[in-house]
Amino acid sequence: MKKWLTLFILASLLVISACGGNNKAESNASNSSSAGENTSNASDTITYQSENGPIEVPANPQRVLVLSSFAGNVMALDVNLVGVDSWSKNNPRFQEQLKGVEEVTDEDLEKIIELEPDLIIGLSNIKNVDKLKEIAPTVTYTYGKVDYLTQHLEIGKLLNKEKEAQAWVDDFKQRTQEAGEAIRAKIGEDATVTVVENFDKQLYVFGDNWGRGTEILYQEMKLNMPDKVKEMALADGYYALSAEVLPDFVGDYLIFSKYPETDFSFLETDTYNNMPAVKNNQVFEVDAREFYFNDPLTLDYQLEFFKESFLGKE
Template identity: 30%
Template sequence: MKRILITMLCLILFLAACGNGDDSSKSNSKEDKGTKSYTTDDGSKVKIPKNPKRVLVLTANYGNFKKLGVKPIAITSVFPDSKYLNMDKIKKIDPEDVEAAAKLKPDLIITYKENKNNKKLSKIAPTVPLKVQNMDYKDTHIEIGKLVNQEAKAKKQADKLSKKLAEDGKAIQSHIGEDKTFSIMDIQAKDIYQFGPRFGRGSEAIYEGFGLKEDPEAKEVMPKEKYMKVPTEKFNEYSGDYLLVPTEDGQKPNNNFVNSDIWHNNKAVKNDNVIFYPMDEAIYADLISVEKQAELFKKELMKS
């Protein structure tokens, strides 16, 4: 009889535990399906999933999600593949193709504020427009962490990289001199474009990460958009001690301007302080890309 009572007691405890497990599962399920209010850059409120499962990324921030371990259901097709991010196997769609977005059944859409179809996209799923130029690469990563309920992880990752780049920046300045200035220019056959901080092309690693200085004359005339077309006669005036040139293949371009006297009379060119690097990898400003860009720049600058 005693053995029977013990057996029945164990069975009751087992069933109770199963019941509690079901309640816990239901509770977790409810939590996963819950929503929270998110405030966008312009102050608007958007209700988004607490734990989104099907995120559609229509901005250049795939690397931020990848760093956080979140795999989007698709990303924008307007940016090139980067070897740093292994993007070739992920689905891509036109960021303004509302029908394609709807077919994917997202539960959260990340887009740019400038996307003309944001209102239509918001009818498919909660849509968050980003204005990334208002944030540095660290704040952008933390903000994306908030969207996928991983703010603490994102902050830890951003702080770790920020600390590393600051230390590397000090080592670089110790090697080349604290007063050296830098310019990032896209040297095309007919046009020259210059980029300031927070505009990709490696600017996050150089200016915000390493803390290196912009050319002062270029900085003074740089528009708020942080890029400008440079007249050929102003090229040497806006070029710093070091010239960083993103190109299609990471090699020195072969065009009339690079073969001109203006180019050859440039102080960075004459001092062999020009760094050419691949444009496709330099466009992005997520933590993965910025870290890889910084490794490349540090290697080249420590050789100079």
């Protein structure tokens, strides 16, 4: 159990971009000291104010390598990728865009050298940072330091595409809030929604900032979280539980993020099938591999999924 919990936490750290308990994108965007502004130079580089200090990066990067979490952010800004982490490479929704892009890890130094990246991006817990810096400018982000929208703005600044990133954030917030109003009007202001995922033989329930659509449902749409989820999952972002106690956590609606080739035997139990969300046909299932990110490409997909699930096809 400990082994799989450790693997799950590490996986989540690799696939979830930095999030905070509250959405601070607007305030951080206006604060250059905390958000980090690009300074244009006369040469082909810019100075990016990273969390570790200023760093010279290409003004127009052509061969970006992402070692954790941020491939969707880079693709959303139309910047070329030459290498990505396995989680991004195995995301079915990224298959077409990542065709021909190599799968790499922070230990594949020889392969990374061969790919000739001009910029490397990853989380602060990646290995071999000093060696990677010798290959190309390397920028890392600490998990949880900023919220998910501010994170996209930071990637935008790093890639010299801050305006494009800000435009997406503004549009996304408007679309999600409008959808939230329509959904609350249909299901009721007091209706509750739970997000659950199965990983190996363990179930997890999620708070409001751990991917899987939680940022949209709870932060932007202002949908309600069951009290038991608030109690156990809100602070840490997730909570491991058994199938036997699942009814204590599942609200009026259930978003079920499913990994393929995983044990689903609990779906046949009376405990599961007697839950009101199941009886009322208010369970919406998704492929976990497509749903655990919170980059713009995935967020747009999640938003359309929620609109169709709660409101029906237009």
